Amino acid sequence: MDKIPRPVIRRLGLYYRCLSKLYEEGVDYVASRDIAERLGIKSSQVRKDLSYFGEFGKRGVGYNVAMLMEKLESIIGVDKYWNVIVIGAGNIGSALVNYEGLKKEKFNIIGIFDADRAKVGRKIGNLIVRHISELKEFVKKNIVEIAVIAVPETAAQYVVEQLEQLGIKGVVNFAPIKLRTHLLVEEVDITLTFKSLVFQVERKI
Numbered sequence: 001m002d003k004i005p006r007p008v009i010r011r012l013g014l015y016y017r018c019l020s021k022l023y024e025e026g027v028d029y030v031a032s033r034d035i036a037e038r039l040g041i042k043s044s045q046v047r048k049d050l051s052y053f054g055e056f057g058k059r060g061v062g063y064n065v066a067m068l069m070e071k072l073e074s075i076i077g078v079d080k081y082w083n084v085i086v087i088g089a090g091n092i093g094s095a096l097v098n099y100e101g102l103k104k105e106k107f108n109i110i111g112i113f114d115a116d117r118a119k120v121g122r123k124i125g126n127l128i129v130r131h132i133s134e135l136k137e138f139v140k141k142n143i144v145e146i147a148v149i150a151v152p153e154t155a156a157q158y159v160v161e162q163l164e165q166l167g168i169k170g171v172v173n174f175a176p177i178k179l180r181t182h183l184l185v186e187e188v189d190i191t192l193t194f195k196s197l198v199f200q201v202e203r204k205i
């Protein structure tokens, strides 16, 4: 399982969402072509990605939606609730706490922390902002494996080191900085997304 490329793992989440919709629509079997069409990717890509995990599909019939969902659930852990903490109660941190979509996908934000005492005690969604000094105690008392870094670039390295010491396993990092850490990191680099888009736009022109 270690050798599966990251982009594939990311796409599995998309496949899962697509299959959930099909399931809700009452669809029993689906062809890779239909999944591909819904997601705007090539059907050969869908077949290749899913073949990493064994032969799910039947030629001419397609994939059994419920069975494939079950298989994906066991691979990407969507059958499990993940507790998440957010470091930084600014624009991004607050937006995430207020974003219902995460909970729907079973990512449960259970704590938000900030270094600014003026923000501590404020209510964001259903949570009260805690001071960062309470982090250690909080992580000891709760099962938390995932954290979001939503602090300024200058504080992000320090924060990831704290998270590493506390045994957090993975981080979603919004700060535009390459973190030095052993933790698993997913970067959310909005500037890069724009750059990639304009690169493609220019090439089309």
Ligand SMILES: NC(=O)c1ccc[n+]([C@@H]2O[C@H](COP(=O)([O-])OP(=O)(O)OC[C@H]3O[C@@H](n4cnc5c(N)ncnc54)[C@H](O)[C@@H]3O)[C@@H](O)[C@H]2O)c1
Pocket: 087, 088, 089, 090, 091, 092, 093, 113, 114, 115, 116, 119, 132, 149, 150, 151, 152, 153, 155, 158, 159, 174, 175, 176, 190
């Ligand atoms: N706002 C955006 O649209 C946007 C877009 C892309 C990326 N980002 C990046 O995401 C990060 C967060 O952005 P934002 O707009 O939410 O910033 P923000 O300034 O609104 O919030 C950052 C929060 O982090 C807190 N903080 C600072 N040091 C801390 C520490 N050591 N421990 C805990 N909390 C600490 C601050 O008190 C503040 O409340 C930044 O690195 C930013 O560059 C922001």
